[in-house]
Amino acid sequence: MCESEITGIQRLGEKRPRNDSPPDSPQIDDDGFTTVVRRSPKRLARSFSNNPSSPILGESNDYFEVCITSKNILPKQIALAKLLRSENFDNILRIKFKSPYRVLIQLRSKREAERLMSCTKLENLGYRCQMTNELNLSYGLLRDFDLDADLKELTETLKCEYEIVSLKRLKRLDTVDGWTECESVRICFRSTTLPPFVKGYGCRFKVEPYVEAPEFTHRAHTNIG
Numbered sequence: 001m002c003e004s005e006i007t008g009i010q011r012l013g014e015k016r017p018r019n020d021s022p023p024d025s026p027q028i029d030d031d032g033f034t035t036v037v038r039r040s041p042k043r044l045a046r047s048f049s050n051n052p053s054s055p056i057l058g059e060s061n062d063y064f065e066v067c068i069t070s071k072n073i074l075p076k077q078i079a080l081a082k083l084l085r086s087e088n089f090d091n092i093l094r095i096k097f098k099s100p101y102r103v104l105i106q107l108r109s110k111r112e113a114e115r116l117m118s119c120t121k122l123e124n125l126g127y128r129c130q131m132t133n134e135l136n137l138s139y140g141l142l143r144d145f146d147l148d149a150d151l152k153e154l155t156e157t158l159k160c161e162y163e164i165v166s167l168k169r170l171k172r173l174d175t176v177d178g179w180t181e182c183e184s185v186r187i188c189f190r191s192t193t194l195p196p197f198v199k200g201y202g203c204r205f206k207v208e209p210y211v212e213a214p215e216f217t218h219r220a221h222t223n224i225g
Helices: 003-013 077-086 110-117 120-124 151-157 217-221
Strands: 026-028 034-036 064-069 092-099 102-107 128-131 138-142 164-174 178-189 197-200 203-206
Touching: 064 110, 077 092, 102 110, 110 128, 151 164
Parallel strands: none
Antiparallel strands: 026 034, 064 102, 064 128, 092 102, 138 178, 164 178, 197 203
């Protein structure tokens, strides 16, 4: 075996010295080739706002977050963004999917968040919108409330062990007139527990669980009233 072959075998057994150079610096191997190692670029959340100078999400916690849920699979991110844009929601900071049935929408202002929660288009699609800091709410159903009953008066009159946040009269599908108001009212409590009844006008009114239909919300109320 010649001297050059012995030297080559010794080199194979040697460990290469640890390279403590910065990740972006070039490295020269034993064969004379230069290898440049780069870090993978960090992905930043893009804003859906029309303002190109708007801050990237994550630099500030000054936003309002709405959780949208559905019993059907929600549209993909781009399709959902187009849907929201068609409803004139231009100040969306981020769309973050938690599952195919649940997505978080982050907006710049509380006003936009409240407008999103009351969006008729989303309601007709069967989407339930709720502020993430209000996920301790529960919803019940009150039946046989007169159509001419004032909901504001009812909100102030009805009492129970939990705070009553809001009342909303539901609709049912009529084959002649389309969607019409019915005598059932959705009641919202600031509690994760649903009370069995509420009191008002010297009477007790039974509170039933409120369940949304898979396809869209109003269909749950077709046989109500």
